[in-house]
Amino acid sequence: MNTCAIDIAGIKIKFICPSLEWVSLIRKNYSAFIVPATQKSLDITIKTATAALSRGDEPEVVRNSDGWEIIRSDFHSSSDTGLNKTVLNIHKNKFSLNSWLRIFFTIRGLDIPGCLLHSAGYYHNGGTYLFAGVSGRGKSTITKILGIENALSDELVFIHKTGKNLIASGTPFWGELAPGTSNVLQGPLRGIFFLRHDTKLSKIKISHGEVVKRILSSTLFFSKEPKLINTLLSLAEIVAQKIPCHELSFSLTNTKKELEAILQ
């Protein structure tokens, strides 16, 4: 049997592949996250598809009595209610798999509870700092200045509640700086900075309400179920209460030392 497994923030996913080509594709694109396949994992049985699987280019997440479906023109998966067993029909390429995996992870991660935030993440002095914002705000740029070797990602970081603590974990979901680093980093979340364009380095504290709005607008999520959105709202509220959050502007000429100083 061709299997390989990955671990993202403690969520173990085992791919049962139809060919060694699939195993090779997964090993190559998720190399930093590969772990031994164990019994306790979410099993994804991959079936290679070639035709369009739906008419839509926008992904759709549907929950029904049998479980979950994730649908786009290049993939269609069916999972049980706990997402423990999934059959994934998918075009054989890294982009389709990566897109599907992000969506799958947003649903499964919410159980922890956790969410994928559009942010770069940086590990510094035993903690993690996130730089959030939509495309073009400077996430990859700030990652380059701070150094990729201590980056959690330059695109999507997983925030999750573990006990009373909030943790930020690196993911295999990178943007401009893909494939990222071979270090898989995580640590207690110490601050979130929402990026904005300006010519100088400055940070401004923002209110709880504003933090909630920014977190929600920066979260990757596809289901429209009110109960799940409520969980996201609840998580955003916890972040707003526990984590110092600021708006941050920086310039391309700022140094790593200057940026690290502003994290305090």
Add this chain to the structure above:
Amino acid sequence: MKSPKTPHLAWRLISEKAFIINTETSVLHELDETGTFIWKLLDKTADPAIIAGLLCEQYEVSPEQAKKDTTKFLKELRVNGLIE
């Protein structure tokens, strides 16, 4: 009493303000203090006259102003798909 709030909402009170997400439109609405007061009342009553009366008591506004504000606010909630 059945609440007039539409079923496709997710909402929470955060720092005394109601944050409401219409999951059909994915729009987030943040209500001010008065709006949050009325929003909470909607679980008990949808009668604009009763709501206006309670608004008068809470915020010491004239009955005419309370009626006007309540009518306007309920209309906005309806237009945004937050109440039926």
